[in-house]
Amino acid sequence: MQFRTTVLCTFAALALPLQAHAQAEPIVIKVAHLLPAMAPIHTKVIAPWCDKLAAESQGRLKCQIYPAMQLGGTPPQLLSQVRDGVADIVYTLPGYTPGRFPTSEVFELPFVTTNHEASARAMWDFVQSHSAKEFAGLKPLAVWVNGPNVLHTRDRQVNTLDDLKGLKVRAPSRLGNKLLAALGATPVGMPVPQMAESLSKGVIDGTLVPWEVVPATKTHELTQFHGEPGGARTLTTATMIYVMNQKKYDSLPPDLQKVIDDNSGREFSAWVAVQHAEADTVGRKLATDARNTVYTIPADEMARWQTAARPVTDEWIKETSAKGADGQKLYEDAVALVDKYSR
Structure with missing residues (x-):
């Protein structure tokens, strides 16, 4: 009987950390951007990406999305918001903060880019090789260009x-x-x-x-x-970035960092670019349907x-x-x- 009681107590002690882990509040990631919630970047990219993080982390990561500058400020201030930790992740355009991204700006030069996917992959590789200083304090999750203007x-x-x-x-x-x-x-x-x-x-x-x-x-x-x-x-075209506060990323446990890593990079950048291409088709149809x-x-x-x-x-x-x-x-x-x- 004593042995049985000891075993039960041992299992109970082992189960406590698991229960605490299961009942722990999820880590909330604040994601901010400038466009309305109906915009493709919100519905086709950010929201599905957040859902994927929640699923792959088994609910331990949860996004709180703030579209249309709901955290306050103006679009050019998004970069400061993520650097300062007001937001954990932002989607923004480097072009709104002239001089802050002097090398990756090359992709906004006339007649440099081609199609969405190729240009996104190219920009990711370029940033890894040439633009580390521009992203100091930030973890790039995706970089890309939108469709031809x-x-x-x-x-x-x-x-x-x-x-x-x-x-x-x-x-x-x-x-x-x-x-x-x-x-x-x-x-x-x-x-x-x-x-x-x-x-x-x-x-x-x-x-x-x-x-x-x-x-x-x-x-x-x-x-x-x-x-x-x-x-x-x-x-x-315009360059676009999806970046995370580096300190916030560093504060995550390694397994959750891996969830972030698995959902960022060159191929994620190309996937985002594909969503832009599909959204381009929708926008063009509206113009033709209007008989413009x-x-x-x-x-x-x-x-x-x-x-x-x-x-x-x-x-x-x-x-x-x-x-x-x-x-x-x-x-x-x-x-x-x-x-x-x-x-």
Whole structure:
């Protein structure tokens, strides 16, 4: 009887840590971003990713998602929020904080990127090799570019460089501003959430955004013409990052760190890019269903745009080299990586 009692007590003692583990509160990961909850980045990427973390951690990791800047602040402050621990993870655009990502910005140069997946894989490899300092205090989970930016205009179809002259066009980034200026337009920099109101009030004549942005911003209702640049390489695009506060990651037990690691990296970046591609299809259909004019700017005309835009690349190379980096090599490495994954 005494032996039986001892065994039972032993099992009970062993079970206590297991019960405590099972009953422990999940670790909450605060995920913040700038877009509304209906945006594809929320519904197609962040929410499913969080569900996957919860499943693979057996409920020990739980996301609390804050869309549309619900933690306060403005889109350019997202980077500071994740660095300071206000948020544990953010999705944001480096272009909203000019100068903070000087090397990975190369993917926003004109005519560097190709399709979604190839460009995302290329950017991930590039960041691992060249951009560690830019991500100090952060753990990159995914980096990618969105779809080719389309020129959406209110009441003028842009077929040639001459048609752009004098148009006030929203740009996605610092380099987007420089590109538009080189092409003869008047660039107006602003985050996506401000774009719809600016279009509706006529503050801007058009905008450079990928198709995926159309549904959430109702761009198909605010513009009539949608020019898709022809050719193998995109006119311009925006880099995007999904990053985690490094201290928060380091505070997790190793098995939960592995859950994060298993759901980040090059292939996760490419998967995110695929979701953007699918969202592009949805946005484009809205414009065609609205009987708007959707057209392709021919590749031979785009060759003229590429020549006009070359000074933007040359200036970036010069600026980057003046800061101590090899701008020419960074540019060549980025193009080579895009070529590698585009084959």
